[in-house]
Amino acid sequence: MGKALDGVRILDMTHVQSGPSCTQILAWLGADVVKLEAPSGDITRRQLRDVPDADSLYFTMLNSNKKSITLNLKEDRGKEIFAELVKRSDVLVENFGPGTIERLGFTWEKLRELNSELIYASIKGFGEGPYTHLKAYEVVAQAMGGSMSTTGFEDGPPTATSAQIGDSGTGIHTVAAILAALFQRVTTGRGQRVNVAMQHSVLNLCRVKLRDQQRLAAGPLAEYPNEDFGDEVPRSGNASGGGQPGWALKCSPGGPNDYVYVIVQPQGWEPIARLMGRPELAEDPEWSTPEARLGKLAKVFQLIEEWTSQHGKWEVLAKLNAHNVPCGPILSTRELLEDESLVTNEMIVTVDHPVRGAFKTVGCPLKLSDSPVEVERSPLLGEHNDAIYGEVLGLPADDLVSLRANGVI
Numbered sequence: 001m002g003k004a005l006d007g008v009r010i011l012d013m014t015h016v017q018s019g020p021s022c023t024q025i026l027a028w029l030g031a032d033v034v035k036l037e038a039p040s041g042d043i044t045r046r047q048l049r050d051v052p053d054a055d056s057l058y059f060t061m062l063n064s065n066k067k068s069i070t071l072n073l074k075e076d077r078g079k080e081i082f083a084e085l086v087k088r089s090d091v092l093v094e095n096f097g098p099g100t101i102e103r104l105g106f107t108w109e110k111l112r113e114l115n116s117e118l119i120y121a122s123i124k125g126f127g128e129g130p131y132t133h134l135k136a137y138e139v140v141a142q143a144m145g146g147s148m149s150t151t152g153f154e155d156g157p158p159t160a161t162s163a164q165i166g167d168s169g170t171g172i173h174t175v176a177a178i179l180a181a182l183f184q185r186v187t188t189g190r191g192q193r194v195n196v197a198m199q200h201s202v203l204n205l206c207r208v209k210l211r212d213q214q215r216l217a218a219g220p221l222a223e224y225p226n227e228d229f230g231d232e233v234p235r236s237g238n239a240s241g242g243g244q245p246g247w248a249l250k251c252s253p254g255g256p257n258d259y260v261y262v263i264v265q266p267q268g269w270e271p272i273a274r275l276m277g278r279p280e281l282a283e284d285p286e287w288s289t290p291e292a293r294l295g296k297l298a299k300v301f302q303l304i305e306e307w308t309s310q311h312g313k314w315e316v317l318a319k320l321n322a323h324n325v326p327c328g329p330i331l332s333t334r335e336l337l338e339d340e341s342l343v344t345n346e347m348i349v350t351v352d353h354p355v356r357g358a359f360k361t362v363g364c365p366l367k368l369s370d371s372p373v374e375v376e377r378s379p380l381l382g383e384h385n386d387a388i389y390g391e392v393l394g395l396p397a398d399d400l401v402s403l404r405a406n407g408v409i
Helices: 018-028 076-087 108-114 138-145 168-188 198-205 207-218 266-275 290-294 297-308 313-321 333-338 340-344 385-392 397-405
Strands: 009-013 032-037 067-070 091-094 119-124 193-197 246-250 259-263 327-329 348-351 359-362
Touching: 009 018, 018 032, 018 091, 018 119, 018 168, 032 076, 067 385, 076 108, 091 168, 108 119, 119 168, 138 198, 168 193, 168 198, 193 198, 198 207, 246 297, 259 297, 259 313, 266 313, 290 297, 313 327, 333 340, 340 348, 385 397
Parallel strands: 009 032, 009 091, 032 067, 091 119, 119 193
Antiparallel strands: 246 259, 259 327, 348 359
């Protein structure tokens, strides 16, 4: 069976996380992703190593299903080869600092001259303006995109989320942009420039907080558990700030992840009251309506926690789900790796690697009925030099020997 992106060649000049997370999705969808690396390789091949002299999990978990070639773009011959690769590619993706590709002599005008159908996608930290040349990392993007100011508890400092919304979040935004450009090219026959900024992607994911910032003009936000409101959306702990209040509640035996997140919908209060041994609260007007409970959410969740803390989180999940009460146990990283449902759905998969051996990684979250994904290992550095330079560009074997000897590849 064919894949959704069969026949699409991606020239992947990305490194670290934001770019590789994007091109990995494209590779899973069937694109031929050729990762172009400097002869020294993507820096994450060596970062956070757990197996000596093997590519790190940092690299292997973000670069599956790709091919790897090496090329020294500081050499004139390297630039000539790069131009030939551009001519034979559908998409070029890079996440270098602003101006890096241009300083090598490859402006958008030059790239478009080489290949009028090329889609050139860039991931940067920020858009055009005063922040353009600031260095961007995951948590910098969270800080400047609205996430950190609204994450954490009211009496504590701004907090980063461990979900990589700055890097991988930007990667998936870039996937959407590239696919849209590919679709438009079908009718126009033209390539186009694609720009995605990390700050912008985080902001997009934080739009509900900007919603609430504007709602503050009408007064305090009743859905939040906070007592005091200024002129900015406050940090509100584990409250979502949505229409249905929820909180993470302790469970037995009291370990660091023995919690379940419980959402109290209007129709859920009666079964919750019965489960926690307080059926009278379902009829008491001081407790029975959402409006009555909003003013004392801390007490509401304290009462529920007195019940959940006597049971394990999986038992709480079963009891609440029997009454259609939305909830979810807090799953640790160990539990996620061992979760039967995630394994069955191929979201946790085991991959064999010729140097580091078998390891577990995250599978493709996009499930297409006619484009199934088999997660393959990441490439070794320069593993596909002969195949790409020889078979795709048609360079003879003695040229490849010379290119290696001269440090071009």
